[in-house]
Amino acid sequence: MERVEAKDYVFHRDFTKEYPMIVRAEGVYLYDEQGNRYLDASSGAIAANLGHGVTEIAEAMAEQAKTAGFVHTLRFETKVLHELAAEIGKMAPAPLNRVYFTSGGSEANESAMKLARQYHRDRGKLEKHIVIGRWQGYHGNTLGSLSAGGDIKRRQPYTPNLAKFEHIYSPYCHRCPYSRTEEICQREKRMPCAEELERLVKEIGPEFVSSFICEPIVGSQQGAVVPPKGYLQRVREICDQYEIVLIIDEVMTGFGRTGTDFAIEQFGVVPDIITFGKGVSAGYAPLAGMIVSDQIVESLVANGNGRFIHGYTFSGHPVSVAAGLAAVRYYKQKNVLANGKEQGEYLFQRLRDLQKRHSSMGQIRGKGLLVGFELLADRSRDQLFPPSFGAADRLNHEALKRGAVFYPGAGTIDGVNGDHLLIGPPLTITREEIDELVAILDQSLAAFEEQVY
Numbered sequence: 001m002e003r004v005e006a007k008d009y010v011f012h013r014d015f016t017k018e019y020p021m022i023v024r025a026e027g028v029y030l031y032d033e034q035g036n037r038y039l040d041a042s043s044g045a046i047a048a049n050l051g052h053g054v055t056e057i058a059e060a061m062a063e064q065a066k067t068a069g070f071v072h073t074l075r076f077e078t079k080v081l082h083e084l085a086a087e088i089g090k091m092a093p094a095p096l097n098r099v100y101f102t103s104g105g106s107e108a109n110e111s112a113m114k115l116a117r118q119y120h121r122d123r124g125k126l127e128k129h130i131v132i133g134r135w136q137g138y139h140g141n142t143l144g145s146l147s148a149g150g151d152i153k154r155r156q157p158y159t160p161n162l163a164k165f166e167h168i169y170s171p172y173c174h175r176c177p178y179s180r181t182e183e184i185c186q187r188e189k190r191m192p193c194a195e196e197l198e199r200l201v202k203e204i205g206p207e208f209v210s211s212f213i214c215e216p217i218v219g220s221q222q223g224a225v226v227p228p229k230g231y232l233q234r235v236r237e238i239c240d241q242y243e244i245v246l247i248i249d250e251v252m253t254g255f256g257r258t259g260t261d262f263a264i265e266q267f268g269v270v271p272d273i274i275t276f277g278k279g280v281s282a283g284y285a286p287l288a289g290m291i292v293s294d295q296i297v298e299s300l301v302a303n304g305n306g307r308f309i310h311g312y313t314f315s316g317h318p319v320s321v322a323a324g325l326a327a328v329r330y331y332k333q334k335n336v337l338a339n340g341k342e343q344g345e346y347l348f349q350r351l352r353d354l355q356k357r358h359s360s361m362g363q364i365r366g367k368g369l370l371v372g373f374e375l376l377a378d379r380s381r382d383q384l385f386p387p388s389f390g391a392a393d394r395l396n397h398e399a400l401k402r403g404a405v406f407y408p409g410a411g412t413i414d415g416v417n418g419d420h421l422l423i424g425p426p427l428t429i430t431r432e433e434i435d436e437l438v439a440i441l442d443q444s445l446a447a448f449e450e451q452v453y
């Protein structure tokens with residue numbers, strides 16, 4: 001291949017596509033070199049929660065880069081790291097108090113699953129090592145995180161490399177894999193989707209099971225599906241009964257995305273570890289991590305010589321941490337969560353109106369400003385698109401042409417079938433900008449439906 005331009009040296013994420021070149025970003029908008037404007041209706045990958053161009057964050061990063069651009073956390077401490085840990089530790093439900101930093105969500109989940117294993121091992125439970133995840137979960141693309149998640153398309157090429165983790169189905173009451181309804185489960189006070197965890201633990205042998213990992217609200221894989229009342233409580237009970245570390249992956253849902261600091265607060269459950277990423281630095285720098293219960297940390301000190309046998313070069317990178325500290329303060333000072341919640345309710349209501357005009361819009365769900373809807377070939381017959389049609393990508397393409405970018409997803413139901421669109425604009429979005437987002441979505445759905453019907 002002849003290399004003519006600088007871009008010919010880039011290992012692109014998808015060599016079959018060309019993307020607009022972004023030269024500027026401000027608020028909820030991205031601008032390309034042709035002067036086109038895109039409303040960022042997915043905050044990038046649900047990361048830019050504060051929108052673009054926040055000078056307080058940029059300045060904090062520059063200041064830290066000038067003060068001490070890199071500090072190896074195996075040898076030294078920094079003040080910004082202490083301060084951000086304290087902010088996050090206070091935000092999380094007690095007794096989750098200790099904060100460990102990584103660069104991305106995949107690394108955060110790797111760290112959590114390894115810490116769970118070390119916790120059991122330090123306490124003499126040498127056989128406890130198996131991780132249970134869910135088929136509709138996504139926890140990242142590194143081999144361990146990919147093994148924990150269930151995205152069939154992402155897993156498929158690497159099947160021989162994946163670790164032998166176990167999986168159960170996520171609750172999806174609208175299309176229950178156990179052919180039940182939420183009403184039946186609530187009436188009978190029994191949820192097969194949660195009981196499956198106990199059945200699987202018994203089948204494997206509780207002495208081998210180390211941790212269970214799940215998202216509180218499933219983001220990229222299902223498009224903001226909220227679990228039924230009592231599901232996460234039952235999961236907590238099962239984990240307690242069989243001494244399984246409960247890891248709640250809040251990489252997408254954390255830092256106000258669903259209306260509260262962490263989504264898990266809304267379900268009345270306290271996990272053993274929360275992982276976070278994306279919104280912590282509002283996307284300004286690679287930053288993620290985990291918040292760990294006192295019990296696990298005390299065991300590490302008492303039984304494991306105080307050392308977590310793990311770590312990355314960029315764990316607690318001072319410039320990333322400075323971005324995180326400035327972002328976390330900005331969320332608080334500008335009352336960003338309240339705005340996100342209010343605009344989320346407004347968006348929900350506007351989508352319900354839109355649904356009356358668009359027969360391709362199926363169930364709308366979500367919390368706060370993490371909202372999704374199913375895409376259907378025919379809502380009156382509840383008919384899905386064939387996976388080969390690439391419905392969600394097509395709709396997003398129409399939106400991109402009209403100046404908005406969403407987060408399309410496929411494999412909603414079982415990793416292969418079903419399409420959805422995830423919507424998660426910056427939590428700072430205004431009502432007028434939501435109106436613009438909905439207007440573009442309206443036109444995009446009309447163009448998309450013309451291709452279909």
Ligand code: PLP
Nearest residue numbers: 104105106138139140251252277
């Ligand atoms: N966990 C969840 C719930 C996510 O949504 C993601 C990314 O989309 C990850 C983990 C992986 O995070 P990262 O891409 O930062 O490694």
